[in-house]
Amino acid sequence: MNKETYSWQEAILYSHKMAQLTKAIWKSIEKDWQEWIKPFDLNLNEHHVLWIAYHLRGATVSEISKFGVMHVSTAFNFSKKLEKRGLLTFSKKEEDKRNTYVKLTEEGVRLFEETMAEHDPEKNSVMQASLPLKSIYGSFPEFQELESIVKHLYGDEYLEILDRSLESIRKEY
């Protein structure tokens, strides 16, 4: 992994393509996500906090920050707002005083489940734009290369949390 393994031109071509493709897809996901949760008076970060705390059955602020890809202070501030709305509670564990745990209240669970019940894959543009691939290959793409990149960017822990979150969705619905 030294600089001799790629040329400057190769690097800029690759970075530019990655930037354009991931910006285009993420911005589309962001827009649809905002539309979906607007009726619940939640913004994307707040819903992401609820999502993580729900599917991980409680999470630390640091896990929310990491998996939600937001600064620790952003994760904390949005969690604080949700606490004020009675949707979650903060706590410390006897054996681990350093971390702050976030857990949804009954009201938080109810609201999160309502948002999920409202999710309509027909209105999810990236889903729809992926159907031609599914019809060719028989299943949605796995994106193992993206997983490998994310693993090297954020560490194994990120993909472990993703797996726990996907496992919880599999069990739940």
Added chain:
Amino acid sequence: MNKETYSWQEAILYSHKMAQLTKAIWKSIEKDWQEWIKPFDLNLNEHHVLWIAYHLRGATVSEISKFGVMHVSTAFNFSKKLEKRGLLTFSKKEEDKRNTYVKLTEEGVRLFEETMAEHDPEKNSVMQASLPLKSIYGSFPEFQELESIVKHLYGDEYLEILDRSLESIRKEY
């Protein structure tokens, strides 16, 4: 492409995975991009406008909006700021009065080239995180599935502009 071709659970699993992977990668690209151009007193959107106008040898505001994945008014407002700094000019074409064209000034070209000269792939986290894939496969991933999704999201034109931009980089450096 009707709703019978996938289950609700399949859809939500796929969407969740896509959201987590593209958010993680795009946020990392965004952070590195901001670091890179900070010394030039440009924000990411301004640099993206310069990038597009430079590599397309002039572009319409609507092309900048589409390929930059920003609202038309955002593309226009940032272009306006760059015009005030003497980095680009607006014009209309005799044969096409509806579109506003953006072209870099000599000063704009000079500044953009300076930013490119400063680009250091060693500081590009996504590049570095992709090197293990390159060392396995011998080249960087192509991401044809992402291209297909983007094509269905934004139309053929998006990938055509991407090709023009990549072609320009190939010729330039």
